[in-house]
């Protein structure tokens with residue numbers, strides 16, 4: 001079997017499917033990141049949540065990943081006046097998400113894949129083209145300076161959001177892919193560790209500076225530093241298009257992110273010279289073509305990063321595909337068809353929720369009603385844990401609840417929360433017994 005792309009998804013998939021197929025060849029455009037070649041990753045660190053943890057456990061790599069993780073218990077909201085407010089993500093001790101380095105995780109997964117004697121990883125092999133009629137990919141071997149052809153049955157394309165394979169289907173109409181570019185992009189910055197090696201912000205939180213149309217976030221790294229990401233419109237008055245001079249950067253940060261600005265060395269030069277990342281959502285009508293091909297991970301369903309779920313979803317893909325392969329054996333057409341019928345609606349649901357979460361992170365989180373509804377939803381969950389689980393918790397902490405269910409259920413719960421908090425400013429102004437009775441009457445057990 002051939003897998004194209006050795007990112008987070010392709011490597012984990014190879015490690016998992018090696019238990020079922022006689023041989024796997026994994027082709028990657030970049031060099032081996034374990035040999036000091038810079039990773040092709042688009043963000044330095046990622047939030048790992050329950051779905052990702054479940055997949056890493058299933059692949060038996062979690063003991064090697066755990067030392068790389070920094071737990072984050074909630075959001076630290078930095079307000080314009082410089083004050084901060086901590087909003088917990090969950091209410092149980094284990095309801096945390098983890099910051100992990102994209103590069104380090106990728107290296108662990110490459111090791112895990114290569115530990116299987118039937119897996120070969122071919123670095124500096126770039127997919128240059130794909131022929132949907134024959135199912136053959138044309139690959140440039142940059143080390144050997146030649147072209148090779150690889151095909152199926154069961155070619156799996158994990159070549160990321162800009163997938164060459166997916167794009168090759170554009171004229172056939174079979175996959176029916178659409179790409180919706182977000183009008184906002186991002187740039188990354190760093191807050192280094194203090195001179196004594198300690199963190200300069202609380203490492204137990206994901207920090208957010210929500211400013212309405214834009215925001216800054218920061219995730220901790222194990223070395224004591226933070227990676228910051230500035231999300232801003234690409235065009236317009238306050239945008240990356242106007243953030244081209246030191247004066248413009250200084251003005252933006254002095255007005256909106258003064259506490260962070262003090263901690264970022266060489267802020268203006270870094271921000272101006274760092275690359276601008278683009279964001280978007282990829283949706284497909286289908287992910288497979290007979291037994292020839294399956295698209296997986298970002299190649300099938302790139303989502304915007306505001307729920308921190310793109311990699312978690314890609315890892316969930318691997319668990320599901322392995323499970324179905326275990327049940328059906330290598331009947332690839334049936335395996336791919338069943339996988340697609342079970343996962344497509346979930347990918348669309350998290351794509352929608354990720355877009356909604358951008359508005360929550362940059363704007364709604366500032367509204368006192370948001371904190372009240374969060375407090376009420378925790379209270380309802382405490383009283384009725386089988387009927388009310390906050391939507392964020394369903395997505396991040398409950399790998400057993402499909403994204404599709406979290407979205408549908410979340411909409412019903414949100415309507416209820418809005419009704420119950422309409423005339424209240426504080427939790428003690430709400431009749432909690434009556435609220436619980438309404439939940440019991442209107443929501444079936446999850």
Ligand SMILES: Cc1cc2nc3c(=O)[nH]c(=O)nc-3n(C[C@H](O)[C@H](O)[C@H](O)COP(=O)(O)OP(=O)(O)OC[C@H]3O[C@@H](n4cnc5c(N)ncnc54)[C@H](O)[C@@H]3O)c2cc1C
Nearest residue numbers: 005007008009029047127160297298305308309310311312
């Ligand atoms: C700013 C940002 C922040 C994010 N934060 C989070 C987060 O907190 N949590 C989370 O779960 N997700 C997050 N994501 C999403 C996450 O990065 C992706 O969903 C995840 O990396 C998908 O894995 P993948 O293997 O499908 O794709 P990729 O990681 O993109 O891997 C694709 C691989 O294919 C290779 N490749 C590409 N083209 C070719 C070719 N032509 N030939 C051969 N090889 C090729 C690439 O080099 C790469 O190694 C974030 C994304 C961004 C942009």
